[in-house]
Amino acid sequence: MAPLLEVRDLWIRFGGSEAVRDVSLRVDEGEVLGLVGESGSGKSVTSLAILGLLGPAARVTGEIRWHGAPGAAAVDLLRQPPEAMRRLRGKEIAMIFQEPMTALNPVMTIGRQVAECAMAHAHGWSGREAKRRAIAALESVAIPEAASRYDDYPHQFSGGQRQRILIAMALINQPRLLIADEPTTALDVTVQAQILAQLAELQRERGLAMLFISHDLAVVGQVAERVAVMRAGQVLETGPAAELLTRPVHAYTRSLLAAVPTLRTDRNQPLARVEDTTGETALYSPQAE
Ligand SMILES: Nc1ncnc2c1ncn2[C@@H]1O[C@H](COP(=O)(O)OP(=O)(O)OP(=O)(O)O)[C@@H](O)[C@H]1O
Ligand SMILES: [Mg+2]
Structure with missing residues (x-):
């Protein structure tokens, strides 16, 4: 590749x-x-x-x-x-950050935020075209009834939905x-x-x-x-x-893996410690x- x-x-x-x-x-x-x-x-x-x-x-x-x-x-x-x-x-190159609530503008509808992401990169799309693409982007990340929720604000969505909206915003310009x-x-x-x-x-x-x-x-x-x-x-x-x-x-890496709890992990035992390997050669x- x-x-x-x-x-x-x-x-x-x-x-x-x-x-x-x-x-x-x-x-x-x-x-x-x-x-x-x-x-x-x-x-x-x-x-x-x-x-x-x-x-x-x-x-x-x-x-x-x-x-x-x-x-x-x-x-x-x-x-x-x-x-x-x-x-x-x-x-x-698009980026999704960790905090869905702080990455969205609380006083702007999510539809407008997604559409503006697209308009910022001057594809020459009309407002109507940007809206159509924003709805399609929201649908592609499984926001239910995206068209009718276009004018809703971030607080009207769940945390998971807000993270999906950020993914839609990241992907609307088809980054590589x-x-x-x-x-x-x-x-x-x-x-x-x-x-x-x-x-x-x-x-x-x-x-x-x-x-x-x-x-x-x-x-x-x-x-x-x-x-x-x-x-x-x-x-x-x-x-x-x-x-x-x-x-x-x-x-x-072995100690990072050992620290991942599995279904078989004995809950009465403390989790494995991540080893201090400071000083080891990279x-x-x-x-x-
Ligand atoms: N603006 C800054 N000024 C000074 N030091 C900084 C700055 N930003 C990051 N650092 C330092 O750089 C180091 C790496 O930080 P970074 O945010 O990349 O960690 P991370 O691996 O992303 O951690 P986390 O899993 O907590 O997000 C840290 O020691 C941090 O304190
Ligand atoms: Mg970090």
């Missing part, structure tokens, strides 16, 4: 502290890469760097190669002018890459499973590539074909999900993949 996004030797520093240290990642066209790691390991700042959304306080070095148009030369997203990044965001940062963490497990199934279906149908971020290895294992494990700003291990979930090389090397 042809690479779509290649992060190479990425470093992100805030003042004297290093949030991301020499991270390299690749997402191929149509592929789902899971990025897993504990809180503070650098998953969100990595995705914000890809989108050019880190503030001036962050010092970012390395290369983020984006293979935009098929056949065209790759561009380095770290060296694009702000205007080019604005055009790219939401159109070629979707970055989903903990898209189901705020939801209860049943709704989480529905949303994951929905994302997997949309991904298959549209051949969409996805960078799926979660602290939960079990969730990542449900959607990702390959997984990269991050810890303390570094990628420790990358590999096919099936292999990594059954035969992890790195002690840290095993990751992009050439070795």
Whole structure:
């Protein structure tokens, strides 16, 4: 498969502290890469760097190669002018954030919010066409009676529905890459499973590539074909999900797996501890993949 996004030797520093240290990642066209790691390991700042959304306080070095148009030369997203990044965001690379309530405007109808997402990228659609597409987008993420609920406000939807609306907004411009940062963490497990199934279906149908971020290895294992494990700003291990979930090389990944409760977990025993592997050498090397 042809690479779509290649992060190479990425470093992100805030003042004297290093949030991301020499991270390299690749997402191929149509592929789902899971990025897993504990809180503070650098998953969100990595995705914000890809989108050019880190503030001036962050010092970012390395290369983020984006293979935009098929056949065209790759561009380095770290060296694009702000205007080019604005055009790219939401159109070629879309993002779903963790908190559905804060990501939606509470005083604007959801129909208008979805339609404006489309209008922002100047497809030349009329207001009526944008509305028709917004309704279709809401239907595609299984919002019941989307047309009649077009003028409802965010608080009139459930948490799961609001997350679906964010997915509709992310997908309306038919991006080539979707970055989903903990898209189901705020939801209860049943709704989480529905949303994951929905994302997997949309991904298959549209051949969409996805960078799926979660602290939960079990969730990542449900959607990702390959997984990269991050810890303390570094990628420790990358590999096919099936292999990594059954035969992890790195002690840290093994302890992350051991910490996932299963139906067989004895509830009277404390959960397995995630081992402190600080000081271990990073095993990751992009050439070795
Ligand atoms: N604007 C900022 N200024 C200073 N440090 C920051 C800033 N943003 C993030 N960091 C630091 O960078 C590190 C990585 O943060 P990041 O948000 O990427 O973690 P994460 O892996 O997404 O964690 P979580 O699972 O909790 O979302 C953390 O130590 C965090 O404190
Ligand atoms: Mg995060």
